[in-house]
Amino acid sequence: MSYTPTFLFLLPLSFWHLFLVMFFGFMVIKIIRHFLIANTNKAKLPPGPKPWPIVGNLPEMLANKPATRWIHKVMEELNTEIACIRLGNVHVIPVTCPIIALEFIRKHDAAFASRPISMSTNIISKGFLTTAVTPFGEQWKKMKKILVNELFSPHKHQWLANKRNEEADNLMFYVYNKCKIADDDDGLVNVRIVARHYCCNLMRKLVFNIRYFEEGRNDGGPGFEEVEYVDAIFTLLRYVFAFCVSDYMPLLRGLDIDGHEKKVKDAMSIVNKYNDPIIERRIEKWKDGSKTSAADAEDLLDILISLKDANNKPLLTSEEIKAQTLELVLGGVDNPSYAAEFAIAEMINQPDLLLRATEELDNVVGKERLLQESDIPNLNYVKACAREAFRLHPITIFNPPHVAMDNIKVGNYMIPKGSHVLLSKQGLGRNPKIWNEPYKFKPERHLKNDGSMVVLAEPDLKFISFSTGRRGCPGIVLGTTMTVMLLGRLLHGFHWSGPPNVSTIDLLKYSNGDRYLGGPLVAIAKPRLAVELYHP
Structure with missing residues (x-):
């Protein structure tokens, strides 16, 4: 029961009017002040085109394909290194500044450690059972731990060295057979086919312990x-x-408005046709006792199958194994093959660079043996050529998206929860504020004055070779080894020159403005070592 002193009822009515006016006036002032302070402290979204209701900037994206080129054009018009483009109800945040990129990946790494859910990644990962494309959560943590501790440890890297050597030797055999001068082709070699198949052969050997699904070819192809x-x-x-x-x-x-879903499903049916029977037969071998312990493991697939949980039960389901083995192959083939193709194309255009690289290889390796992985630390110029290819000609325009798991202030801008942050490989690597003559292929820019070892990783995000941070690539050592061995073997083993009647290879021409050279690099290759070195 409330109690009100009786003398209050004796106060004149005008007092109550004055009291109420003062009270509500005080509250209004407080509310206004609260919102003024909130608006003062609240960061704005990064600049971007005005979105339409509901659909955002999707109409502009569809009218200006490829989307990657349109996004960079928008940023150039706005003169900004970070933008906000709303596609549907998603804020897409492209970034071309390494300082801002580092703030996302280093300072706020935990807040941007997730991935978006998309049609393609859902299909490819069999419902997000893998590592690279899976959103942040327990499944991602589980699979990332397996990759770091079980598949890409220094011990496993050394354990698989013989398989990598076999494919490096087969590379030499195959290119030698392709480049032997014939009347009809002058020793022309399709570098893209060579590079892609070397990388896929190597990854199949590491994962499935096979080079060919059937017989293959006698020339190594x-x-x-x-x-x-x-x-x-x-x-x-x-x-x-x-x-x-x-x-x-x-x-x-x-x-399927874009036609993407059919293409992804068709490609998946082909990959599954080859991968699934191998995986299922191997799982059966572990079940029937043909393989029983770690000593029986021959490849990464065996390791995935043999993993046990705390109750000594298989740690991974067959679907997890199938999804992760595919992701391993996908993750290992594009970066090395593309860097090697572009580096050789650039060096054909600048023969002095080609000469310098081969001189380094001859000094380090000689001409009496083939390049080995143990030579990699001493090949600073070759690695500088690979770094420059990653910088100037990235395999994709954007890095895989990072998803904001909360509202975060970055670079004085508010990044809303659920935003897709896209670090632009092209924008970072060609940023004129960071790079002198950004469109010129200059490997020497990566050489250090003190002569210290060149590495392919770029932790300061002045360009992107391998992803960094929580979503970073766990296979950097493998990726570096594949890239340098591919490029180094091709440069050490063969003289390269442009095709007949072509004075300069057009390196800025893309097939769709998004990725890949407009056509594969086809060049003349001639052996430069003793014949016996090309035969494994």
């Missing part, structure tokens, strides 16, 4: 099965994080 498989792998890579309308407008899922 791929058979029909390998060609079909590699084409499907690179189709998946093309669409894995492509700009797809239904990813931003979920109501449109299933309509």
